Amino acid sequence: SPPGFGPVMVLNPKTQRDTGRSAQLGNIEAARAVANIIRTTLGPRSMLKMLLDPMGGVVMTNDGNCILREVDVSHPTARSMIELSRAQDEEVGDGTTSVIILAGEMLILGEPFIRNNIHPTVIVRGYNEALQEALKICDKLARKVDVYDTTAMSELVKSSLGTKFSSRWNDIMVDMALKAVLMVAKPSEQASKPGAEGGAYKHHIANMEVDIKRYAKVEKIPGGEISECRVLNGIMFQKDVTHSKMRRKIKNPRILLLDSPLEYKKGESQTNVEITNDEDWNTMLRMEEEYVENMCAEIIAFSPDIVVTEKGVSDLAQHYFHKANITAFRRLRKTDNNRMARATGATIVSRTDEIQESDLGTRCGMFEMRKIGDEYFAFFEECEDAKACTIMLRGGSKDVLNEIERNLSDAMQVVRNVVYDPRLLPGGGATEMAVSTGLSEIGRRTIEGVKQGPFMAVGEAMEVIPRTLAQNCGVSVIRTITQLRARHASSFVGDAEHKHEDVEFAKCNVGIDGTTGEIVDMQDLGIWEPYSVKVQTIKTAIESACMILRIDDIVSGSKHK
Secondary structure, eight states: OOTTOOOOOOSOTTSEEEEHHHHHHHHHHHHHHHHHHHHTTOSTTOOOEEEEOTTSOEEEEOOHHHHHHHSOOOOHHHHHHHHHHHHHHHHTSSOHHHHHHHHHHHHHHHHHHHHTTOOHHHHHHHHHHHHHHHHHHHHHHOEEOOTTOHHHHHHHHHHHHTTSGGGGGHHHHHHHHHHHHHHHOEEOGGGGSOOTTOSOOOOOGGGEEOOHHHHEEEEEEEBSOGGGOEEOSSEEESOOOSSTTSOSEEESOOEEEEOSOBSOOOOSSOOOOOOOSHHHHHHHHHHHHHHHHHHHHHHHTTOOSEEEESSOBOHHHHHHHHHTTOEEEOSOOHHHHHHHHHHHOOOEESOGGGOOGGGSBOOOOEEEEEEETTEEEEEEEOOTTOSOEEEEEEESSHHHHHHHHHHHHHHHHHHHHHHHSOEEEETTTHHHHHHHHHHHHHHHHHOOSTTHHHHHHHHHHHTHHHHHHHHHHTSOHHHHHHHHHHHHHHHHHTTTTSOGGGOOOOOOOEEEOTTTOOEEEHHHHTOEEEHHHHHHHHHHHHHHHHHHHHOOEEEESOOOO
């Protein structure tokens, strides 16, 4: 500053400020740290992480998203990396681990360019071009699958579940995920109109509406053995009948669902009634009773076998139901009631005087009360064409159950994605390796100038997935990856002499067997992943890497408004 003047303070001197190079390198360090936490949880030979939350609860998991959700992170860049895995989890439900590892690797490989004074926007441009090419390569690798072909589908789910804790019970888990999703998948409204192909309109599966969250309920019951888990063809909930003498087992019950209380309505606010006449008191009581009796009579008129309400059932109403041989349940959760409606074909009625015959659910084949552990559960099973289901999980302890629930939800998401977009890509790092080889070929031939470096770097970064798989298996990483690279490169060699236009892209499905670390063709191993998951992973990773590279100034300690 000129003599006689102190330094000019623009920002508050208390703020910390990282600018330019140091900010970018700091960001890359942070990304590397996050990626390293997650790295060991990729693949079938993955490790678990044990996290203590501030309340002293313990979480044991290897679900990338779950780990990052629990870890308390102070660095802003690391935070944005964590958001990635959350986005991935919400969008496609699987690939949360890979997305972090990939993004981290992209940034790590961007580091040398920054050190060499290449402007971040140039790097970003290279990355984006690479992204477009990578997506083209994925397109060519993909293969179609039939959603109702169970063997193909179960192989697919296996690749998602294989990396998880519950992989010992793979077959059960895979079946459960498939059954649950295909059970709740229903053609959405616009699909059911006869289409252009004449009356026999095949439901195009893209119009499926798969609402796992609402209609596939997971009930966790500690105790028992994991092999006892199953998907009910129908639903269950943890309620006992209101009156101990009511029937506990009914074949083909007629089910009525209410969301109104079967008891005398009390006033909203406090009301006082002054009674001067002696008889009026009895009259009032009688009126209350008659009101309830009336409601019950209106219900009994339709002779249901089971009445379920979300609100209360008074003792008097219970008595009438018991006399009419009706089983009643009260105070059911609204979500459970919706699920009952989907499963049994009933309509939820809000007022007893508006019940119609069509509102009764008759699609349930068997109602039974069972005692599991210490609780009573109501089972509604053997529903025909149920569009909702309950998944019953049994397992040794709460931690085990929570982990299984997480794994199962991943698996169900995978099935859902394939229902939406029935294309598959080879797993086991094969897709990544193919993209990697493809990018380096294209980069060598067609991309000039400064961009070429970053473009090739994306290809190199893709290798991190197979590399990590090999690492977690404990085989010699360098040898394995070199062999794998050679196998993929050799499928390109045929056209090396031609110009770029007609590079025939040979499908090469060779990847790493995550259990043994050997190089195998994924076609034989049968490990496939949904196209949507893979593509989403690559997109998210590259885009976020670009965003983080663009940051050149970190100001912390800014004023709280």
